[in-house]
Amino acid sequence: MKLILTQEVTGLGGPGDVVEVKDGYGRNYLVPQGVAIRWTRGGEKTVESIKTARSSRAVRDLGHAEEVKAKIEGQTVNVSVKAGETGRLFGAVTVAEIAAAITEASGEAVDKRTIAVDHAVRTLGAHQVTVRLHEDVLATVAINVVKA
Template identity: 70%
Template sequence: MKLILTQEVDGLGSPGDIVEVKDGYGRNYLIPRNVAVRWTRGGQKQVDSIKAARASRAVRDASHAEALVAKLEGEPVDVKVRAGAGGRLFGAVTVGDIAQALTERAGEQVDKRTIVVTNPIKTLGAHTVTVRLHDEVAATVALNVIPS
């Protein structure tokens, strides 16, 4: 089955890529989750619009990404969350919360889809996340989760 990806899928591709997958994977997983749409001959316009939107959100080049890494990796970024008396959080720290804190620190928009959280953050204290700013550039950012 030939599909056009609308969102990034680990191990498969990024938005706008045309991929060939098994029928069941496409029909039962990718399409119902709005991660991909069926490929058609007229789908090239859709691919172009997806890639144009991605390019407008993406960091322009590797040197700009390196400058942004320097801003983000300097000091720990404070993320304020609601917490109980014992230091337990009400839920977990979301990538949206992290993106908002990183945007305030960097002074530039950081897309939440570029943030990789390996383990859910459910406690106060120091944590680390990875931010993929460019194809070749990634930043390891120290977070300090504090109660609000």
């Protein structure tokens, strides 16, 4: 199935890209979520308009991403959670909680979809997360999970 992406999809492409995916993935996930539209011959005009807007935005976004990286990289962000006597958490720290903590600490809005955690954070202490601010800009942030 051929689709035109309207938003960034990790591992697939960015807005305006024409991609070939399996029918089920396109029909059951990408199109209903609004991140892609079906490709048609008339859709080529849509692709060109999306790519034009994307290229003009890319330069501006790259500069902003570099500024945000300078603010958040190297920072240690505290995340307060409930934990037992042994320091084991009740559940895991979610990327939404991490995004909220980074946003609160830096003043810059960070989307939870841009945060990559290598392993589930289930213990107190220091952990590392990666934030993808732009396709070319990655920031590493240290989080410190503390007992609430």
